[in-house]
Amino acid sequence: MMTGNIGGAGLRGQSAGETKLCTVGQSGSGLTYCGYDVADLAENSTFEEVAYLLFNGELPTQSQLDSYKVELFALRDIPGSLKSVLKLIPADAHPMDVMRTGCSFLGNLEPEQDFSHQRHAANRLLATFPAIMCYWYRYSHQGVEIDCQTDEPSLGGHFLKLLNGKTASEQHQRVMDVSLILYAEHEFNASTFVARVCASTLSDMFSCITGAIGTLRGPLHGGANEATMDMISKFTSPEDAKTKMARMLERKEKIMGFGHAVYRTSDPRNVVIKAWSKKLAEENGDTSLYDISVACEEFMWASKKLFCNADFFHASTYNYLGIPTKLFTPIFVCSRLTGWATHVMEQRDNNRIIRPSADYTGKNPRIVTEISERVEMQL
Ligand SMILES: CC(C)(COP(=O)(O)OP(=O)(O)OC[C@H]1O[C@@H](n2cnc3c(N)ncnc32)[C@H](O)[C@@H]1OP(=O)(O)O)[C@@H](O)C(=O)NCCC(=O)NCCS
Numbered sequence: 001m002m003t004g005n006i007g008g009a010g011l012r013g014q015s016a017g018e019t020k021l022c023t024v025g026q027s028g029s030g031l032t033y034c035g036y037d038v039a040d041l042a043e044n045s046t047f048e049e050v051a052y053l054l055f056n057g058e059l060p061t062q063s064q065l066d067s068y069k070v071e072l073f074a075l076r077d078i079p080g081s082l083k084s085v086l087k088l089i090p091a092d093a094h095p096m097d098v099m100r101t102g103c104s105f106l107g108n109l110e111p112e113q114d115f116s117h118q119r120h121a122a123n124r125l126l127a128t129f130p131a132i133m134c135y136w137y138r139y140s141h142q143g144v145e146i147d148c149q150t151d152e153p154s155l156g157g158h159f160l161k162l163l164n165g166k167t168a169s170e171q172h173q174r175v176m177d178v179s180l181i182l183y184a185e186h187e188f189n190a191s192t193f194v195a196r197v198c199a200s201t202l203s204d205m206f207s208c209i210t211g212a213i214g215t216l217r218g219p220l221h222g223g224a225n226e227a228t229m230d231m232i233s234k235f236t237s238p239e240d241a242k243t244k245m246a247r248m249l250e251r252k253e254k255i256m257g258f259g260h261a262v263y264r265t266s267d268p269r270n271v272v273i274k275a276w277s278k279k280l281a282e283e284n285g286d287t288s289l290y291d292i293s294v295a296c297e298e299f300m301w302a303s304k305k306l307f308c309n310a311d312f313f314h315a316s317t318y319n320y321l322g323i324p325t326k327l328f329t330p331i332f333v334c335s336r337l338t339g340w341a342t343h344v345m346e347q348r349d350n351n352r353i354i355r356p357s358a359d360y361t362g363k364n365p366r367i368v369t370e371i372s373e374r375v376e377m378q379l
Contacts, residue, residue, distance in 0.1 A: 030268030107206025257312030
């Protein structure tokens, strides 16, 4: 029989449905998308290939990839009224709120008419998210109204050009691509589960994705990469990092970028992004942020047996790419949209409304007394 603390235990370890998309921490293979190891994909494919893989179940041939990229390229620009809405959002807004509003507003302009349009809705969001983020950011922070179409062939390169106004180096485009691959899909994590619950009511794609963005926003989920950056930027040296982290642990504070709800000894995405962080540090000529990050990793493992999750070395990596910290989690959105949308489609393929029950821990049954007879209770 189920016990009363299931909700308090965060439903850990319980299966909440089936998926063909992804394994997390199962039988030796750390993380796979449609049967492919994430490290293999990060080494040998591009983000557009991974998006195609998730949406279709198979990697594309060259001609399939070419047509898919042409399709996405044509969907990149955002409507004028969406630009007007983005211009109204203040500079001090949380960028995840901007993404949530951008997604929701696009759903007003171009609603998913019926489920036969689900693929188009997903591709439209995939193609426009970089512009939604950068249009707001550059307008509110720099007073610049950017052209949302670039000639960059990849979405990663497109994002970096929208952000910086110039074509990024090949290495930086590749790092962006790898990062988008690593964040693309992760089974029944909190935001994906929200997307599936919403889909199970037969709601539309934009509502499912809007709910998922709101869920990813929290620092225990996607917000950890930003929180990590805030933390490591306060450490002045590897020694300082260890001293300050020891104090944080004494105060029982959570250290962002460490630990995982499913993985027990390592996160397979960490080794990949850590290697890129190192390369970028060397390219930069100043490795201090990388060195501090490595010291944090060593300290946490030695003192708590806690390991870096995907977010930890993403912080230094994005910092070396010159990306403002507040945009870290929105980049996660640009990537995870692929996983969310595919889960929505998978849920719709074999749907029954998701409606678990709860173990009741409240008052025994009672009757409503006349208001004049009620005694004031200590609340
Ligand atoms: C990811 C996370 C939410 C998983 O939570 P969880 O499944 O409850 O974690 P666990 O069951 O493995 O926790 C085991 C113990 O380690 C502690 N712990 C886990 N992650 C920790 C961290 N980052 N810093 C300090 N202590 C941590 C927990 O508090 C718990 O201690 P307790 O038994 O004394 O309560 C959690 O590790 C966390 O908050 N990490 C920081 C946020 C983060 O990086 N999120 C991104 C995830 S990809």
